[in-house]
Amino acid sequence: MDPLISRRALNRATLERQFLLRRTDRPVVEVVEHLGGLQAQTPHTWYTGLWNRIDGFRADYASARLESRELVRIALQRSTIHLVSARDCLAMRPLVQVVTERMTRTTFGRRLAGVDLDELAAVGRALLEERPMTFAELGRALAGRWPDHDPHALGQGVRWLVPLAQVPPRGLWGRSGPIAHAPADTWLAGTETDTEAGTEAGTRAKAHARAQAGGQAGTGVAPMTPAELVVRYLAAFGPATVKDVQTWSGLTRLAEVVEGLDLVRFRDEDGRTYHDLPDAPRPGDDVPAPVRLMYDFDNLFLSHADRSRVITEAGFAAMRGFMGTNVMPRLILVDGFTAGDWTLTRARGTSTLGLHLWEPIADLRAVEREGRRLLEFLAPGDRHETSVFDRPSKT
DSSP states (O other): OOOBOOHHHHHHHHHHHTTOSSOBOSOHHHHHHHTTOEEOSSSSTHHHHHHTTBTTOOHHHHHHHHHTTSEEEEEOGGGOEEEEEHHHHHHHHHHHHHHHHHHHHHHHTGGGTTOOHHHHHHHHHHHHHHSOBOHHHHHHHHHTTOTTSOHHHHHHHHHHHSOEEEOTTTTOTTOOOOOOEEEHHHHTTTSOOOGGGSOHHHHHHHHHHHHHTTOOOOOSOOOOOHHHHHHHHHHHHOSBOHHHHHHHHOOOOOHHHHHTSOOEEEEOTTOOEEEEOTTSOOOOTTSOOOOEEOOTTOGGGTSOSOGGGTOOHHHHHHHGGGTTTTOOOEEEEETTEEEEEEEEEEETTEEEEEEEESSOOTTHHHHHHHHHHHHHHHOTTSEEEEEEESSOSOO
């Protein structure tokens, strides 16, 4: 029988791999690759995700990596915008392309009826290679060729058929710009994407997966295999069930892939089977976890079918207040689990951090200390204030 693993042990293992038990000194691009990317549909909040994980993190340095195209924001897992390295963008997108196709067909399929998709891809690519465009601009340009079709649907069709990067200045620290897109392969042409120059995690994932298939880890940017994707996921989010991997990636039918890998297995109190890399860190459940103030779309909360390894029952109840608001809470972790959410308001040179407690916190001072550090990162030139509330920010 597989060994039993507790919820708290799952929590500690995941936090360790997410660099949330202790910050790492690894370079920004390496951290982004280890994490399999950061969900980044908002232009700036993901910087807080890296600040939580990297010791001495400098936002301007990460911003420069985005401007130099070592990092890129593109639709990947679950067809949502993620911040990934140039290498992972080119390797991962072919594998998860089916997810974007499935979602686009479901939403826009009828409105694209009668459009030659190969021609749509070619015309859209040509337009975007001339200059980056917003989807509104692209749709208007495509409507000249397909005047009887919805311009928005035409633009979304190109998003499905041609991998598109969101280009700077959108997403740069302290700056912003229109949500403009360019074909990812031409945008990233000439960037350093050789696997041999990649991270240890990425290289080991290729070796682990391909060795079991009788192959060798190669060089260059080849499409990622399902086995490589699973290994990368477990390195950042494991131990995990097959449903967990599918929730994170948006892919289906991964059970056979998982079963084909050389993994260790555990079971929880409900009898569910968890898979993991044999040499992955699994700290004891008595290891302390520091306070962390997480950003709104952190993949820690979005990458498992069962999120109870980090979200408490009180947390699930509090998060119901955010449903239908088009707002994701910025969660506070205390002892590794959700204990509240935080807000930030700025007015007349003062930044005020709101700490909204969902349940009593024994060491509130630790939360306030971490909050002050966060204010120094987010608003270094402002006056800083902190307010504490005994309720979620939305009810």
